[in-house]
Amino acid sequence: MKRQSELPVFAQGFARVRSALQASLAPTSRCKHPGALLDTLQPWRDSYLRTDGPSLMGSRTLADLGYVDSPLAVSTPQQLTALAQVSGLFSEQGILQLRRACYQLEAGSSTSDWIISNRTRGVTESSTLIREMMNSRAFLLAVSRIAGVPLVPHPFPRARSQVNYFYPPQAHHDKAQIGMWHTDGTSFVLNILLSESDEYDGGEFVYFDGTAEQFDVEELDQRVRSCSVKSSGDAVYIYGSRVFHGVRPLTRGRRMSLVLSFHCPYSQEDVNKFWHLASDDGVLRTIRPWFRLQHDLVRPAHEQYQRLGIEPITFADLDPLSVAP
Numbered sequence: 233m234k235r236q237s238e239l240p241v242f243a244q245g246f247a248r249v250r251s252a253l254q255a256s257l258a259p260t261s262r263c264k265h266p267g268a269l270l271d272t273l274q275p276w277r278d279s280y281l282r283t284d285g286p287s288l289m290g291s292r293t294l295a296d297l298g299y300v301d302s303p304l305a306v307s308t309p310q311q312l313t314a315l316a317q318v319s320g321l322f323s324e325q326g327i328l329q330l331r332r333a334c335y336q337l338e339a340g341s342s343t344s345d346w347i348i349s350n351r352t353r354g355v356t357e358s359s360t361l362i363r364e365m366m367n368s369r370a371f372l373l374a375v376s377r378i379a380g381v382p383l384v385p386h387p388f389p390r391a392r393s394q395v396n397y398f399y400p401p402q403a404h405h406d407k408a409q410i411g412m413w414h415t416d417g418t419s420f421v422l423n424i425l426l427s428e429s430d431e432y433d434g435g436e437f438v439y440f441d442g443t444a445e446q447f448d449v450e451e452l453d454q455r456v457r458s459c460s461v462k463s464s465g466d467a468v469y470i471y472g473s474r475v476f477h478g479v480r481p482l483t484r485g486r487r488m489s490l491v492l493s494f495h496c497p498y499s500q501e502d503v504n505k506f507w508h509l510a511s512d513d514g515v516l517r518t519i520r521p522w523f524r525l526q527h528d529l530v531r532p533a534h535e536q537y538q539r540l541g542i543e544p545i546t547f548a549d550l551d552p553l554s555v556a557p
């Protein structure tokens with residue numbers, strides 16, 4: 233049982249406000265190479281998606297995890313995917329391009345004492361490939377089918393995308409780089425692993441098999457599950473705001489992952505909390521985009537798709553027959 237609690241739990245309540253204030257004091261100075269050119273200028277192509285579609289393993293709904301009430305008025309806990317291991321979403325070329333872009337983005341990474349130790353935030357702003365991928369209807373449709381509801385990229389730019397970089401401690405006194413036990417600020421989250429299994433040891437993606445209310449780090453007993461996602465390009469999709477999850481420390485090598493957040497435009501509900509965003513980016517950087525977010529969330533779905541320049545994705549487009557069980 234102690235082994236499971238090797239990951240600390242992220243700060244919540246008043247401790248979250250304190251971490252937001254700390255993040256406000258030193259957010260940019262911790263960036264590795266401020267001003268570095270982060271964009272590979274590589275365009276996205278829909279051929280980077282596999283035509284035979286992804287396959288899902290170990291798919292669980294919010295109902296399976298014990299949720300009775302739906303967090304979303306337009307869908308039930310039975311229809312909303314809580315967690316799924318996704319493989320075969322990207323072609324070999326697609327994986328190669330994503331890896332290349334995410335390597336480049338490491339120059340913009342910074343460390344944090346909240347949730348993820350070492351990451352580059354808001355990468356749709358600095359990577360052509362990832363921005364165009366997020367705006368591609370084919371990509372959005374693939375992720376919407378996994379999620380169980382139509383999606384758009386999350387309207388809050390800095391919460392929309394992030395690349396995480398994990399290394400084992402370099403020196404004896406170094407803290408391990410981890411993903412603490414946490415829930416995400418956003419709900420529809422695709423965690424794409426961009427390292428091969430032989431590139432690192434440790435670094436397992438773990439999640440709690442229960443509701444967020446049941447989560448108690450002292451009582452994890454048999455309810456921690458580990459995802460067997462190991463190959464580059466494989467992904468873990470989670471309903472991030474309701475499923476506690478984390479990443480264990482590495483003992484060797486390097487683990488890189490691209491984390492993308494989406495929003496269901498048929499619902500004006502959004503779980504993002506000001507203090508969650510501010511803990512990542514600092515209070516000042518969060519205020520203006522926060523007000524814009526409130527504005528964006530109430531736009532009708534067709535307008536949200538129109539702004540992306542794509543045909544709306546509807547519930548009818550989510551043909552369950554095209555997704556392997």
Ligand SMILES: O=C(O)CCC(=O)C(=O)O
Pocket residue numbers: 348394396411416423437477478479489491
């Ligand atoms: O790196 C991963 O696989 C997941 C990280 C995560 O949970 C997050 O960035 O919120």
Ligand SMILES: [Fe+2]
Pocket residue numbers: 414415416472477
């Ligand atoms: Fe997360």
